[in-house]
Amino acid sequence: MPKDTGIGASSKRREDVRFLTGKGLYTDDVSLHAQAHAVMVRSTVAHGRIVRIDTSAAAAMPGVLAVFTGEDFAAVGGNPAGWLINSRDGTPMREPKRPVLAHGKVRHVGDAYAAVIAETYQQAKDAAEQLAADTEIEELPAIVDMKAAVADAGNRVHDEIPDNLCFDWGWIEDNRAAVDAAMKAAPHVVTLELVNNRLVPNAMEPRASIGEYNPGTGDYKLTTTSQNPHLTRLLVAAFVMGIPENKLTVVAPDVGGGFGSKIYHYGEEALVLAAAKKLGRPVRWTAERTESFLSDAHGRDHVTKIELGCTKEGEILAIRTETLANVGAYLSNFSTATPTFLHGTLMAGPYKVPHVYVNVKAVFTNTAPVDAYRGAGRPEATYSLERVIDKMCRELNLDPFEVRRKNLLTPDQFPYTTPVGLVYDTGNYQATLDKAIELGNVAGFEKRAAESKARGKLRGMGLSTWIEACGIAPSHLVGVLGSRVGLYDAATVRVNATGNISVMTGAHSHGQGHETVFAQIVAERLGIPESSVEIVHGDTSKIPFGMGSYGSRSLAVCGSAMNKAVDKIIAKGKKIAAHMLEAAEEDISFADGKFSVAGTDKAKTFGEIAFSAYVPHNYPLETLEPGLEETAFYDPGNFTYPAGAYICEVEVDPDTGKVDVVAFTAADDFGNVMNPMIVEGQVHGGVGQGIGQALCENTSYDENGQLLTGSFMDYAMPRADDVPFYTVDHSCSTPCTHNPLGVKGCGEAGAIGTPPAVVNAVIDALHRGGMTHVTHIDMPVSPHRVWQAING
Amino acid sequence: MTKVTMTVNGKAVSAEAEGRTLLVNYLREGLGLTGTHVGCDTSQCGACVVHVNGKAVKSCTVFAADLEGAEVRTIEGMANADGSLSVIQQAFQDHHGLQCGFCTPGMVMSSAALLAENPKPSEAEVRHYLEGNICRCTGYHNIIKAVLAASGQDVPAVAAE
Numbered sequence A: 001m002p003k004d005t006g007i008g009a010s011s012k013r014r015e016d017v018r019f020l021t022g023k024g025l026y027t028d029d030v031s032l033h034a035q036a037h038a039v040m041v042r043s044t045v046a047h048g049r050i051v052r053i054d055t056s057a058a059a060a061m062p063g064v065l066a067v068f069t070g071e072d073f074a075a076v077g078g079n080p081a082g083w084l085i086n087s088r089d090g091t092p093m094r095e096p097k098r099p100v101l102a103h104g105k106v107r108h109v110g111d112a113y114a115a116v117i118a119e120t121y122q123q124a125k126d127a128a129e130q131l132a133a134d135t136e137i138e139e140l141p142a143i144v145d146m147k148a149a150v151a152d153a154g155n156r157v158h159d160e161i162p163d164n165l166c167f168d169w170g171w172i173e174d175n176r177a178a179v180d181a182a183m184k185a186a187p188h189v190v191t192l193e194l195v196n197n198r199l200v201p202n203a204m205e206p207r208a209s210i211g212e213y214n215p216g217t218g219d220y221k222l223t224t225t226s227q228n229p230h231l232t233r234l235l236v237a238a239f240v241m242g243i244p245e246n247k248l249t250v251v252a253p254d255v256g257g258g259f260g261s262k263i264y265h266y267g268e269e270a271l272v273l274a275a276a277k278k279l280g281r282p283v284r285w286t287a288e289r290t291e292s293f294l295s296d297a298h299g300r301d302h303v304t305k306i307e308l309g310c311t312k313e314g315e316i317l318a319i320r321t322e323t324l325a326n327v328g329a330y331l332s333n334f335s336t337a338t339p340t341f342l343h344g345t346l347m348a349g350p351y352k353v354p355h356v357y358v359n360v361k362a363v364f365t366n367t368a369p370v371d372a373y374r375g376a377g378r379p380e381a382t383y384s385l386e387r388v389i390d391k392m393c394r395e396l397n398l399d400p401f402e403v404r405r406k407n408l409l410t411p412d413q414f415p416y417t418t419p420v421g422l423v424y425d426t427g428n429y430q431a432t433l434d435k436a437i438e439l440g441n442v443a444g445f446e447k448r449a450a451e452s453k454a455r456g457k458l459r460g461m462g463l464s465t466w467i468e469a470c471g472i473a474p475s476h477l478v479g480v481l482g483s484r485v486g487l488y489d490a491a492t493v494r495v496n497a498t499g500n501i502s503v504m505t506g507a508h509s510h511g512q513g514h515e516t517v518f519a520q521i522v523a524e525r526l527g528i529p530e531s532s533v534e535i536v537h538g539d540t541s542k543i544p545f546g547m548g549s550y551g552s553r554s555l556a557v558c559g560s561a562m563n564k565a566v567d568k569i570i571a572k573g574k575k576i577a578a579h580m581l582e583a584a585e586e587d588i589s590f591a592d593g594k595f596s597v598a599g600t601d602k603a604k605t606f607g608e609i610a611f612s613a614y615v616p617h618n619y620p621l622e623t624l625e626p627g628l629e630e631t632a633f634y635d636p637g638n639f640t641y642p643a644g645a646y647i648c649e650v651e652v653d654p655d656t657g658k659v660d661v662v663a664f665t666a667a668d669d670f671g672n673v674m675n676p677m678i679v680e681g682q683v684h685g686g687v688g689q690g691i692g693q694a695l696c697e698n699t700s701y702d703e704n705g706q707l708l709t710g711s712f713m714d715y716a717m718p719r720a721d722d723v724p725f726y727t728v729d730h731s732c733s734t735p736c737t738h739n740p741l742g743v744k745g746c747g748e749a750g751a752i753g754t755p756p757a758v759v760n761a762v763i764d765a766l767h768r769g770g771m772t773h774v775t776h777i778d779m780p781v782s783p784h785r786v787w788q789a790i791n792g
Numbered sequence B: 001m002t003k004v005t006m007t008v009n010g011k012a013v014s015a016e017a018e019g020r021t022l023l024v025n026y027l028r029e030g031l032g033l034t035g036t037h038v039g040c041d042t043s044q045c046g047a048c049v050v051h052v053n054g055k056a057v058k059s060c061t062v063f064a065a066d067l068e069g070a071e072v073r074t075i076e077g078m079a080n081a082d083g084s085l086s087v088i089q090q091a092f093q094d095h096h097g098l099q100c101g102f103c104t105p106g107m108v109m110s111s112a113a114l115l116a117e118n119p120k121p122s123e124a125e126v127r128h129y130l131e132g133n134i135c136r137c138t139g140y141h142n143i144i145k146a147v148l149a150a151s152g153q154d155v156p157a158v159a160a161e
């Protein structure tokens, strides 16, 4: 029987009611008395030297209150990278300053070099146009192509960085010789060069920020579209503006999707705070979609050569990759971790591979910054690996299911230390593979293929068996790897006198449904109704601390902190109950919302204990403080390792090259599942984005660095009729061994496992149609590209 | 600036509008009805869909000044008279047809318009009709289920859980 409440129940989302009735409160919905409007002035060239900005005409325009340029922020700090990566030779990465507003040079189309504040949005917009007209920028040659960027020492994104190289990273450098030797000795070597296409995250809510300043107290407030308000506070206060953290409150109210792009601190957040201080009025800014395209951190953008050494029977012996990773014009906060420790460490996949070596060169270009986007590094690793394995199967005429089975780690091999530095704690990859084969009705495929053929279509089936490392992250480990922050999390559980509960969590929900799921967990543990638990998030003034939500960490890390705080509540409750029931503390047990004395019928309800904690008339005041509120910090012992098997079926129209995904099966192991409905929704969303990457989404810059795909008219977002119903399953669960809830995380799975399954299916379809000359098609596998491949 | 008067969610309202004020801005800034969202600047995303005289319209594509006297319905006007969720809103909650909620008002308004025109749409018809509404969160699966369920069709029969 499925449960209807608590852990494991598909409780309906309480947040839905406000969203379904138009009562959500997103940043742009906040309207403040005397607010002024900011409009950013952005570069229309990819690379140029700012010769002159004449602000006088714009400043004199109606309604204009202030004009800011890079000069105004020359003395404050830059927006830093969160991870220090060392190159193979031990030298630290190159880390150019990322200013609030571009100063001296503009480095990508959309790089903001000035801002206008006016009484109304239209006035600010008109003045921004004037300012742009009064600005002289000497255009420099744009650096767009990564290979050209590293080859040309003369043309530099940052004048002080000669070869546009941020770092040249090897993982693990000490293994390199052994990998080379294994590759040389391998009976067969498969080579594949591929592009992991640049994506624009395109959360449906554009970024927005509102700054406030109280001159009477010196307090600042930033309301902003953030996945992690505390991190934003740290960055904007301590690193950029030099505001004491206790003088800045950051609120991220309802946030309309993030997918990584709202992890980072952006210059507009500092700008609205500075402007609010200067004017003594609230200052707001909301991106237009075009600005989102130009200035949000993009995702992916790797060019990779992967080699796989194997036996003729398909046993994988060695893997070696060389990747150029685009970081864009500036280092966004996670941009150096994404192509390295979120990518290289995954390159063994769920397989027993003795030798792996990964080389990544991160390259500056005159394009928007690139950073973590749903999956972040792990989709890139998975795509390379699952595509090259598919190619191996074709070259050696092997069955892709059997090859996976042969190489997958088996349950008895855990904990398993990979050659790329991770320790997988648990899993059952055969089980998810079997489940996918069953649910995807692989046995019936030939029949379906024949039916497709009768309609003139080529049907193909593609498989990927994926793994990821998430639940980010053990602080000690990431510290060794170069992270400049800890990645633990915190929660406060406040039991109010009347027994209802407020939980202040460091997780931030921007679609994940934490307000529902976190309440389910607390309710179950304390034996109270879900409706008695309120989840508070997204406000630094209310929450003890938190690193926010990304890297599928909310439950695994923030949820564990909350669970730990609940432990403390129960422990204190036992002390109170022991006193009230005149029993020894060790004789008190807690279950179903009651503290009882073992072997008797003496008991106190949770509500009675809570009341007593706040009205301590019969209470051990000499030894115990009154009140019932506990805070816990939790640092995970390891990453978590969700894994799964995805099977995609496509139909290809050989005349037009159009690809339709006609069936998609995802069998995942997420460990324990707290709310199946929400978990399935997360998988649907990830698969949808994965299909988007595989088939439609392409971010294209021309050779001058102009973004050709800067709107929804040019950038193909997946729409309702681009995707099928998905079959998803999470029954093959092996609970995580090191967090108290046994959860692994599900938010990124779909975006990781899907793209190779789709592309493998397209290649399969073409091979079945006799086009065996097609060994690879880069994403997005558009009709044009498929047609070219067919007719090439 | 002129005063533009219309009926929004059954109430006569009026607010200032310039000639270039879009309906979406009139609703959000003029009337404080922030349930209608702006997700793009090219009329592609559908986050702003409302009903004008009974038809689904992208409110970022029409000028408020041209709608003097019009009947407009927004997401704020979709619940039942007693404040409970209407059938279609309830179906979105029951089938988890929303995550971040940003596309949701537009999705609900478009879906309501579809069901008014076509009370028992097929899966393909729903997908086709919602082509002008982008959702980045849900992969559309549960949105399609919600709309089919709201039309009274047997959802498990059409979509695997």
Ligand code: FES
Pocket: B037, B038, B039, B040, B041, B042, B043, B044, B045, B046, B047, B048, B049, B058, B059, B060, B061
């Ligand atoms: S705001 Fe995107 S279509 Fe209207």
Ligand code: FES
Pocket: A204, A256, A257, A511, B097, B098, B099, B100, B101, B102, B103, B104, B134, B135, B136, B137, B138
């Ligand atoms: S629910 Fe987030 S965009 Fe649709």
